[in-house]
Structure formats: C-alpha cells, structure tokens
Amino acid sequence: MNGLQDPELLMMGPYNYYITESQVGGGYYRFESPFQPLKATAANGWLIRRSSYNEAPNYYYTKDFKQFKALTNLAPQRNYNWLTAELVNWKMPNGKMGQGILYEPENFDSSKKYPVVFNYYLRLSHRMYEFPYPGLTDANINIPWFVSRGYLVFTPDIQFSVSAETGIVPGQSALDAVGSAAEYLSQRPYVDAKRMAIQGHSFGGQLTAYMATHSNLFAAACEVAGTTDNLMASLLMNGPWGSEVSTKMGQYEIRGGAWSGFGASIWERPDLYIKNSSVLNADKSTTPLLIMHNKKDESVQWRLGVAMYLAMRRNQKPCWMLQYNNGGHGLFTRQDMLDFTNRLEQFFDHYLKGAPAPDWMTHGGTVCNNN
Incomplete structure (x- = not known):
C-alpha cells in the first residue's frame, strides 16, 4: 500500500492469523x-x-x-471427536440482530436431539476462527470437553446499554440475547428445547444467576464467582476478608454502557440495583443452580455466592455450592479443576441427559480433602 492507493487483498479464508x-x-x-x-x-x-x-x-x-x-x-484434534463451528444470526426482541457461535461435535448426527449449553460474557463471536484448547474447566466451561461428549455449546454476544438511560439492567440484556437465541435454536430439529443450560463466570456468573431466577427456559444453570446482590457488592470491598483492594461502586456508576454499568449510584437509582439482584428473585426460580465461589476470590466477594446459596435453600429451590480452598476468582490447581470439571459434567448430565444424580448432589460431601 503506497500513498493514497487502495489496500490490496492478499488472502481471505476461514483462518486466524493474529489477535491482539x-x-x-x-x-x-x-x-x-x-x-x-x-x-x-x-x-x-x-x-x-x-x-x-x-x-x-x-x-x-x-x-x-x-x-x-x-x-x-x-494436529492433536485428529485424535478426538473434535468440533465444528457455525456463525449464527437471529433477530432479538428489540429488533436488532444477535450473533453467536454454535459449536457442534465432529460426529454430529442431525437425526438426533442434542442438549445445549450457553456460555457468554460480552462479545465472543470474534473468536469464530480461533482454536479452542481442550482441557479442564477452571471457570468457564471448556468447549471441546463438552462438545466431544455430545453437547452443543452456543456463545452468543450480548448488547448492553446504560441502565439509567434505558431502564434495562444488565441481567435483562443478557436474557433478551440468550433467551431469544435459545428460542431461535429451538426451531432446529436436532436441538432439544427442553434440555438447555446456561453457564457463566464472573460477570457471566452474574448474568447466569439473573437468568436462572427470571426465566423458565433453562433446565439447569451454573454460575461461577458471580455478583448476585448489586447493593451489597457496591458497598463491599472486593477480595478475601482482610485483603480487600477495591469496590464495585465506581464500576457500577460508570455511564459507558459497558458490562455492569448502571450509570447511577445506589442512592440515585436504587431500583436498578434491586432489579438486577438475583437473590431477591430466588423465590421465583425454577432453574436448578450450581454455584462455584471461593473464599479467596480477589474480584467478587465470596459472600455473594453464599448469599445466593442461602436464598435458594431458604426458598427450597434446588441449589448446590462448591468452594475450593486453593481457588480464587477461578481454579488454579489440576486437582481442583478435575474435581470441578467432573462435578459440572455430572450436574449437566443429570439435568440435560437424564443421568442419575451423583452422591454429592443427593448427600453432599467432598471429593478433595482441602475443599
């Protein structure tokens, strides 16, 4: 490209060459x-x-x-039941177009019915041609792990607004996107509309808890390290007890339309904070919920996971909570990752594939001695 000349197209194809x-x-x-x-x-x-x-x-x-x-x-993927990816577009309730990636197993059979797990954060569609590494789940589900075991995984983009201007809280934005995506995918004959689940980490965990308490679309939900009470989170310091480093207050008050910005303080618009707090809607939940939140979480207070667990149990809703002593905002040791991966798979297998409930779901207990 010289001077004012138009750029020259050198290559085009379904590949990823560089990401920032x-x-x-x-x-x-x-x-x-x-x-x-x-x-x-x-x-x-x-x-x-x-x-x-x-x-x-x-x-x-x-x-x-x-x-x-x-x-x-x-080419390590050749040794496994790998995956394919499809960029999906659909119309959302607000008239805008939604976009996301649908991952299907390599041995996909359109005559079968498949359960679907939705995972999300902000925008993930730009990862269409990135290679998803197989491995254990440390926070967000490992896509190849679940797809190779007969699940479809869908990662929809979520469009957010400044809540103080639109009245739409982040959780509702997520439900508009994920819910409409679920309804759209349900039209495909190989999608089992009765066996869909949601799973998210951190901000995605917050969105998961909201959707699990505001919708009956999903057969199961797993939230990891999510904020479940925005009033409490705004007035607490982040981090483990005794080592707090920051607060969510400024993050919530920002008006940039980013992931968790309400655009107003709790004193200016307490209604928005209340509306987005899933603990206050636990009594209306119809979705079995698995929570993973660790005491040493440096980003989202562990108390917020406990609050959601207690709210669900107080209202006699199906809920389980996992805590790993060596974990933080996610998991860091192979032992913990293996334990969580196995439990998450057992949880989804039970609600999405009809497998028997494992002992830890019916009788409690631990697998790792330090958890």
Whole structure:
C-alpha cells in the first residue's frame, strides 16, 4: 500500500492469523494466545501462525502473504471427536440482530436431539476462527470437553446499554440475547428445547444467576464467582476478608454502557440495583443452580455466592455450592479443576441427559480433602 492507493487483498479464508491482547479477554477462556507475525531481519520473509476452530495453531513462512509454506504440522484434534463451528444470526426482541457461535461435535448426527449449553460474557463471536484448547474447566466451561461428549455449546454476544438511560439492567440484556437465541435454536430439529443450560463466570456468573431466577427456559444453570446482590457488592470491598483492594461502586456508576454499568449510584437509582439482584428473585426460580465461589476470590466477594446459596435453600429451590480452598476468582490447581470439571459434567448430565444424580448432589460431601 503506497500513498493514497487502495489496500490490496492478499488472502481471505476461514483462518486466524493474529489477535491482539485486547481481543484475548480474560484468562478463563481456553483459546490461543497472541502471536505477532515476525519479520526476518536478513530476508524478505515473515513467520506467521495460522489456526482455525478445527485446525490447531501451526507456523508458516511467507514472502507475500499469498503463498504459505508450512513449517509445522501439529494436529492433536485428529485424535478426538473434535468440533465444528457455525456463525449464527437471529433477530432479538428489540429488533436488532444477535450473533453467536454454535459449536457442534465432529460426529454430529442431525437425526438426533442434542442438549445445549450457553456460555457468554460480552462479545465472543470474534473468536469464530480461533482454536479452542481442550482441557479442564477452571471457570468457564471448556468447549471441546463438552462438545466431544455430545453437547452443543452456543456463545452468543450480548448488547448492553446504560441502565439509567434505558431502564434495562444488565441481567435483562443478557436474557433478551440468550433467551431469544435459545428460542431461535429451538426451531432446529436436532436441538432439544427442553434440555438447555446456561453457564457463566464472573460477570457471566452474574448474568447466569439473573437468568436462572427470571426465566423458565433453562433446565439447569451454573454460575461461577458471580455478583448476585448489586447493593451489597457496591458497598463491599472486593477480595478475601482482610485483603480487600477495591469496590464495585465506581464500576457500577460508570455511564459507558459497558458490562455492569448502571450509570447511577445506589442512592440515585436504587431500583436498578434491586432489579438486577438475583437473590431477591430466588423465590421465583425454577432453574436448578450450581454455584462455584471461593473464599479467596480477589474480584467478587465470596459472600455473594453464599448469599445466593442461602436464598435458594431458604426458598427450597434446588441449589448446590462448591468452594475450593486453593481457588480464587477461578481454579488454579489440576486437582481442583478435575474435581470441578467432573462435578459440572455430572450436574449437566443429570439435568440435560437424564443421568442419575451423583452422591454429592443427593448427600453432599467432598471429593478433595482441602475443599
């Protein structure tokens, strides 16, 4: 590209070549890390990394970004029942178009009925051609793990507004997006409309708790480290007891239309904080809820998980809570990740596949001695 000339199209295809740090998001999503193309110092050539949803990252050499010479041939996904990805568009209740990624197993059979798990945060559709790494679940569900076991996973984008201006709280924005996506996917003959679940972490956990207490669309829900009482969260310091570092107050009062901004303080618009607090709607919940929230959470107070658990149990609603002593805002040890992955799979298998409830759901108890 020289001067005022139009840019030249060099390549186009279903691949990912480079993502910036800002596109990566939190460390609790198992996608590839950024790799910036490297220019050779003594030659007109570049080292790049290419991947896609069904192609593990591999390195290539190119001189013109038209022809690529493969330098590696890593393909661990070939050893497993991998996945395919489809970009789905649908119309939401507000008339706007929604967008998300539907992951299906490689051995997909359109004559069968599949359960669906929805996972969300802000915007995830830009990850269409990123390679989702298989592994254990540390916060958000590991997509390849569940898809390879016969689940469909859908990751819809959510469009938020400033609540003080629109009257629409973040939880309702999520329900508008996820709920309409669920209804749209239900029209597909291979989607089991009676066996859909929601799962989210942190802000996604907050949205999960809201939807679990404001909708009867979902057969099960799992929220991890979510805010369940916005009044309490605004007036508490984040972090474990004795090591608090910040508060949610400024985050909630911002008017940027970002993820949890109400655009007003609790004294200016207490109605918005109350409306978005899922603990106050626990008595109306029809969705079995699994909570995972750790005492050492440095971002969202553990008390908010306990509050939701007590609210559900007080109203005789099906609810379970997991706590890991070595965890924080997510899980960090393989032992804890394996334990949570197994329990989450058992929980969803029970409500979405009709499997018997495991002992820990019927009798309580622990698997790891330190939890």
